Amino acid sequence: MTLLEFPHSHYCEKARWALDYKGIPFKAVAILPGLHMITVRKYAPDTAVPVLLSDNEVVQGSSEIIHYLDQKYPSHSLTPADADQRLTCLEIEHAMDKRLGENIRRVLYDGLLAYPEFIRYCFTHPMPGVKQLFFRLFYPMLRYKIYQTYVISAAKVEHARREFDVAMSEIEHTLKQRQYLVGERFTRADLSVASMLSLLVMPDEHPFPWIEIPDPKTRTFHDEYRDHPMSEWVRKMYRDHRLKQRIA
Numbered sequence: 001m002t003l004l005e006f007p008h009s010h011y012c013e014k015a016r017w018a019l020d021y022k023g024i025p026f027k028a029v030a031i032l033p034g035l036h037m038i039t040v041r042k043y044a045p046d047t048a049v050p051v052l053l054s055d056n057e058v059v060q061g062s063s064e065i066i067h068y069l070d071q072k073y074p075s076h077s078l079t080p081a082d083a084d085q086r087l088t089c090l091e092i093e094h095a096m097d098k099r100l101g102e103n104i105r106r107v108l109y110d111g112l113l114a115y116p117e118f119i120r121y122c123f124t125h126p127m128p129g130v131k132q133l134f135f136r137l138f139y140p141m142l143r144y145k146i147y148q149t150y151v152i153s154a155a156k157v158e159h160a161r162r163e164f165d166v167a168m169s170e171i172e173h174t175l176k177q178r179q180y181l182v183g184e185r186f187t188r189a190d191l192s193v194a195s196m197l198s199l200l201v202m203p204d205e206h207p208f209p210w211i212e213i214p215d216p217k218t219r220t221f222h223d224e225y226r227d228h229p230m231s232e233w234v235r236k237m238y239r240d241h242r243l244k245q246r247i248a
């Protein structure tokens with residue numbers, strides 16, 4: 001089984017975590033941004049990663065990958081059997097993939113695109129030197145494209161920052177007096193929310209080797225949430241449910 005990915009992407013982390021949690025061996029293949037469109041389009045209708053290639057099947061999107069894995073490999077299911085719990089799980093997952101995942105991506109790219117070496121590390125670790133060179137050459141174009149797609153404007157970043165904070169408070173409220181978001185055990189809702197927040201919390205068990213954030217504004221953003229109850233919860237989810245499999 002092969003997972004096409006951007007190593008640092010929180011959506012790719014979600015798919016990787018699901019594979020690891022279920023103990024399914026797979027090969028993670030990091031693809032260069034920009035060129036990824038050609039590679040991904042060979043298999044799938046959209047250009048986004050993660051994409052799972054399994055036997056003759058192609059599964060695109062982190063939620064679709066979890067659906068697929070739970071159907072094909074039912075043991076260690078991440079989707080509750082109970083219909084109400086399943087619905088709640090999927091609602092939380094879909095809402096938080098957007099409200100946490102998309103907003104944090106906007107805030108982080110806004111601060112970090114001005115640091116080409118940091119962005120290169122995120123996308124190209126661990127790729128051979130020639131790909132890193134390619135990345136450096138095309139970075140100005142890529143930076144423009146990422147800005148237009150994910151950042152867009154200062155007003156949108158400001159809005160994303162506020163929306164992210166509201167979503168953090170809501171999910172914190174859901175977790176009051178409980179260990180897991182739905183029912184009494186770890187589900188795809190927990191896995192998804194913890195993955196979306198991995199870029200904020202940077203847990204040790206995450207397979208991507210973190211490096212120091214070069215941008216002061218982004219460091220302040222991280223510092224503001226360091227002691228947030230959700231950050232504590234994410235660390236616990238990683239400690240208790242994430243196998244440590246570092247990308248060499």
Ligand SMILES: N[C@@H](CCC(=O)N[C@@H](CS)C(=O)NCC(=O)O)C(=O)O
Nearest residue numbers: 009010011047048049050061062063
């Ligand atoms: N809803 C999708 C979102 C995936 C996504 O946004 N992937 C981004 C990386 S974080 C991507 O591949 N962007 C490049 C593109 O769309 O061509 C999922 O859950 O997998």
